[in-house]
Amino acid sequence: MERExxxxxxxxxxxxxxxxxxxxARARLERALAGTPPPVRTRRxxxxxxxxxxxxxxxxxxxxxxxxxRVVQPSAVAPPATVSGETATRPVQFVLVASxxxxxxxxxxxxxxxPSASPLERGEGGVWSVVLPLRTGQFTYSFxxxxxxxxxxxxxxxxxxxxxxxxxxxxxxxxxET
Amino acid sequence: MRASLRHAxxxxxxxxxxxxxxxxxxxxxxxxxxxxxxxxAAVERIVQDARERGLPAEPLIQKxxxxxxxxxxxxxxxxxxxxxYGRLETAKSIVGAGTESDLVSVAAALEAGATxxxxxxxxxxxxxxxxxxxxxxxxxxxVGKGVEPDRAxxxxxxxxxxxxRDSDFMLLQxxxxxxxxxxxxxxxxxxxxxxxxxxxPVRRVP
Numbered sequence: 074m075e076r077e078x079x080x081x082x083x084x085x086x087x088x089x090x091x092x093x094x095x096x097x098a099r100a101r102l103e104r105a106l107a108g109t110p111p112p113v114r115t116r117r118x119x120x121x122x123x124x125x126x127x128x129x130x131x132x133x134x135x136x137x138x139x140x141x142x143r144v145v146q147p148s149a150v151a152p153p154a155t156v157s158g159e160t161a162t163r164p165v166q167f168v169l170v171a172s173x174x175x176x177x178x179x180x181x182x183x184x185x186x187x188p189s190a191s192p193l194e195r196g197e198g199g200v201w202s203v204v205l206p207l208r209t210g211q212f213t214y215s216f217x218x219x220x221x222x223x224x225x226x227x228x229x230x231x232x233x234x235x236x237x238x239x240x241x242x243x244x245x246x247x248x249x250e251t
Numbered sequence: 252m253r254a255s256l257r258h259a260x261x262x263x264x265x266x267x268x269x270x271x272x273x274x275x276x277x278x279x280x281x282x283x284x285x286x287x288x289x290x291x292a293a294v295e296r297i298v299q300d301a302r303e304r305g306l307p308a309e310p311l312i313q314k315x316x317x318x319x320x321x322x323x324x325x326x327x328x329x330x331x332x333x334x335x336y337g338r339l340e341t342a343k344s345i346v347g348a349g350t351e352s353d354l355v356s357v358a359a360a361l362e363a364g365a366t367x368x369x370x371x372x373x374x375x376x377x378x379x380x381x382x383x384x385x386x387x388x389x390x391x392x393x394v395g396k397g398v399e400p401d402r403a404x405x406x407x408x409x410x411x412x413x414x415x416r417d418s419d420f421m422l423l424q425x426x427x428x429x430x431x432x433x434x435x436x437x438x439x440x441x442x443x444x445x446x447x448x449x450x451x452p453v454r455r456v457p
Binding site for chain 2: 180182185186187188209210211213223230231232233234235236237238239241243245247248
C-alpha cells in the first residue's frame with residue numbers, strides 16, 4: 074500500500090539513493106520515517122477550508138445583526154420633518170402621592186412596560202417621584218403600586234379605550250420651544 | 252484563480268445564509284420573552300404585516316407588552332393589537348405621510364371617539380411639517396368630555412391656524428378641565444379658552 078507523500082518524502086528518497094547506505098540502516102531509517110505522523114491536514118467542506126467557513130459565518134452573523142437592527146428598530150413611517158425634534162429627549166418628571174405604598178414603579182411605552190425598569194423614589198409624606206428622559210411623542214403609562222395595584226396618573230389625561238381593565242394615562246412630550 | 256473562486260463561493264454562501272435567516276432575525280424577541288408562544292406568534296404576524304404596509308410596529312409591540320404586563324389573556328392581547336393595527340391603518344389614510352408620533356396620536360384620538368371627519372378638519376388646518384399630536388390629544392380630551400368631535404375640531408383648527416404651540420394645547424386642556432370642574436359646559440369652555448389663547452400667548456399668523 075502506497076503511503077501518502079509528505080514533506081519528508083524527498084529526503085527519504087534522497088537517503089534511499091545514497092551510496093554506501095546499509096540495508097539495515099535504510100530499514101531503520103525507513104521505519105523511523107514511517108512513524109513520523111503526516112502533517113495535519115484540514116478537512117475541507119465543499120472545497121472551502123474551515124477558516125473561510127468561519128469568516129463566512131462571522132460575516133453572516135454581522136449581516137444578520139445589521140438586518141435585524143434595521144427591521145426591528147422602531148421607525149417613523151416617513152422621515153419626520155424635524156429629525157432632531159423627534160429623536161431628542163427631554164427630562165420628564167412623574168409623581169404619585171401614595172403614603173401607604175411600599176414601592177411604586179412607572180411602567181409604560183417608554184420602558185417596554187417593565188415593572189422593574191423605572192422604580193420611583195419615596196420622598197417625605199409619601200411623595201414618590203422619578204425623572205426619565207423621553208423623546209418627543211405620545212406615551213401611555215401607569216403606576217404600579219406594591220407590585221399589584223395599577224393606578225392612572227391623577228395629573229394626566231386618562232387613556233381611552235383598551236387598557237386591559239387596569240387604568241393608564243396618556244402623556245405628550247412636546248417639542249422644546251425656542 | 253482557485254482562491255478567488257473560493258472567496259466568491261464563501262461570499263455567496265454567507266449572503267444566502269443571511270437571507271435564509273432574515274425572517275428569524277426580524278422576529279421580535281421582546282414578544283417571545285413576555286408572551287406565550289401562540290400569542291407571541293399571532294402578534295408577530297400582525298407586526299410583520301404592519302411593517303410591510305409601512306405602519307409603525309413599535310406601538311403594536313408596546314400594546315402587546317402592556318397586555319402582558321397587566322396579565323391580560325392571550326386572546327385579549329391579540330384582539331387589542333389587531334384593533335390598534337386597524338386604527339393605525341385608518342390614521343395613515345387620514346394623515347398620509349406622517350411621523351410615528353402623528354399616526355399614534357390619530358389612532359389614539361380614534362380610539363377615544365374622534366371621527367374621521369373631525370381628524371380631517373384638523374389635518375386641513377395643520378401647517379405642513381407641524382406635529383399633529385398635541386391637537387389630536389386635545390381632541391381626544393374634548394371628546395372624552397362629551398364634546399361632539401366636529402365641533403371640537405373646529406375649535407382646535409382655529410388654534411392650529413393661529414400656529415399654537417404644543418404647550419398651548421396642554422394649557423388649554425388644563426384650563427378647560429378647571430372650567431368643567433367648576434360647572435362650565437365643555438364646548439363653551441373650549442371655545443372661550445381657545446379664543447383667549449389666540450389673542451394672548453399664541454403667535455399670530457404673520
